[in-house]
Amino acid sequence: MKKFRRKTNLTQGYLQRAAYRYLERYATTEANLVFILKRKADRIISREERDDIKEKGDGIEIEHISQWIKEIVENCIKHGLVNDKLYAEARIRVFFNAGNSLPIIRNKLRAKGVCVNIINDLIAQTVIATPNINFKSCIKYARRRRFGPYRNRPIKEDTAQKEQASMARAGVSYTEIKRVLSATQAALDNILYEK
Numbered sequence: 001m002k003k004f005r006r007k008t009n010l011t012q013g014y015l016q017r018a019a020y021r022y023l024e025r026y027a028t029t030e031a032n033l034v035f036i037l038k039r040k041a042d043r044i045i046s047r048e049e050r051d052d053i054k055e056k057g058d059g060i061e062i063e064h065i066s067q068w069i070k071e072i073v074e075n076c077i078k079h080g081l082v083n084d085k086l087y088a089e090a091r092i093r094v095f096f097n098a099g100n101s102l103p104i105i106r107n108k109l110r111a112k113g114v115c116v117n118i119i120n121d122l123i124a125q126t127v128i129a130t131p132n133i134n135f136k137s138c139i140k141y142a143r144r145r146r147f148g149p150y151r152n153r154p155i156k157e158d159t160a161q162k163e164q165a166s167m168a169r170a171g172v173s174y175t176e177i178k179r180v181l182s183a184t185q186a187a188l189d190n191i192l193y194e195k
Helices: 012-025 030-044 047-056 062-078 084-097 102-111 116-129 133-145 159-169 174-182 185-192
Strands: none
Touching: 012 030, 012 062, 030 062, 084 102, 084 116, 084 133, 102 116, 102 133, 133 159, 133 174, 133 185, 159 174
C-alpha cells in the first residue's frame, strides 16, 4: 500500500519549530544550524516549485527564506540555545577522550563552523591546563585501537608499520608514536591517569 505524505507548507513558524526540534536533540553551532534549516527548506521546495513560485509571483521568495533562517538563528543565539564557545568546549573534551590529536580536533571544529578565534583560544587554554595533551590523546588512541602495549592479538610482520601509519593519519607526531608503541602498558597508564 502506497503511503501519501502530507504536503508541508514552508513558513517561518515551521522552520522555527524545526530548529527547536533539532536543538532538543543535538547541540550545534550557529553555522551548522543555518545549514540544517536551509537543507530543510530545500527539501520542502523542490527546484521546479521554486521556478513556479518565481513565475507566479505568489508564495515564498527565496530571499524571504534566508531572512527567516537568519532571524531564527539570531533568536536561538539570543536565548542561549546556540553558543559556539560552549559547543566547542564540550566537543574538545569528547574528541580528546576519544583519542583525537589537536590538529584533528581543530579540523573537526572548523568543519562544524566554529570560529577560528574561538578554536585557537580554547585549544590554547586546554594546552595550558594539560601540557602534554597530545601525548595523552595518543595514548588514548593506542588504547582504543589496541595498538602497541595494548595489543591483544598476535603480532604479524607488518603490524608495527600499520599501527604507526594509522597513528600518523590520526595526527600524532612520529616521536610520540615511537614513545607510545615502545612503552609498557603500566607506564602509559601512569602518564594517562596522573593527577
